[in-house]
Amino acid sequence: MQLRFDNRVALVTGAAQGIGRAIATALAQSGAKVHLADIDAEGVAATAKVIGAQAHVADLGSPEAAQKLIAEIVAASGKLDILVHAAGGVRGQVGRSIEEISESDWRVIFAANVDAAFFLAQAAAPVMKQAGYGRIVTISSGAGLRPSLTGIQAYSSAKHALVGLTKQLAWEFGPKGITVNSVAPGFVRSNPATERQWESYGPEGQKKLVEGIHTRRLGTPDDIANATLFFLSEQAGWITGQVLSVDGGRS
Incomplete structure (x- = not known):
């Protein structure tokens, strides 16, 4: 089975390194305009x-930033077929007791992992609905499916919320020809934080x-990118609202 994305326009967030970069690279190699x-x-x-590809520098934790980014992409490429939200992370909050977590610590994790996904989907929805086609994939985490490490209260909560958002959007967007799925990676040494x-x-x-x-x-x-590309493909057109654990069987 060959996955091709010729004539498709894609946006990948969190693409500076790691998983986001791998997904963007795989899409570009498979014919997408990224x-x-x-x-x-x-x-x-x-x-x-x-x-x-075309780079955009953006902090997507606000609706205005998300709307601006989607508008720029549509102005440059005429449409948006694919949205992959790979941005997020623990922001250094690992191994800390709940007593140590401030309100700002809590909110910065949600802004990166959940708010941006919601605002991007909100901004992309009219474009994809008008086209009658869309593929959205969120990169969640095994921590969004079950307790894992000690001291990641905000991150685990945010990823659980992202999974919930993915399933809700799949229900709402399905009749419009838009699928919404999530890939939940296991431990991947993908960036300085995970190192x-x-x-x-x-x-x-x-x-x-x-x-x-x-x-x-x-x-x-690349393991995560391969799973993501399947969800984004034509072959996965009747798959939506799913969360795929890509973790070597750990779950």
Whole structure:
């Protein structure tokens, strides 16, 4: 089965590095015209240069920013067929007790992981509905399906919310020809934050983590990109509202 995206216009957020970059690269290699968005100006520009995409620097935690980005893409490319929200992350909030989490700590996690997904879907909806076609994939997490690590209260809550948003949007958008699904990665060493997290486990913790995975290996950004591209494909046109755990069997 060959997945092609010729004549499709895609937006991938969180594309400066890691999973977002891998998804954007795979889409570009499969024929899509790709737009990238990230708050990391240098990183997103580097990705765009390598894969021949158009970079946008944006903090998408507000409806105004999301509307502006979608308008820019439609003005440049005439449409938007594909939306992948891969931005997010723990923002350094790992291994902290609930007593340590301030209101701003809580809200910054939701802004990155949930608010942006909602505002982007809100901005993209009229474009996709008018076209009668759309593919939306959110990158959630195993932490959004079950308790996992200690000290990620805000992140786990946000990813659970993202999964709920994905399922609700699938119900609302389905009659308009738009599918909405989520990929829930296991542990992937995809960026400096996950590298620091990996190092913090130490040799014994690392060994225990890997031994808890059926395939006895960590995932890669390409593993996540491959699953995402299936959800985005024509072949997945009758699949919506689903959450696919890509975690080597750990779940």
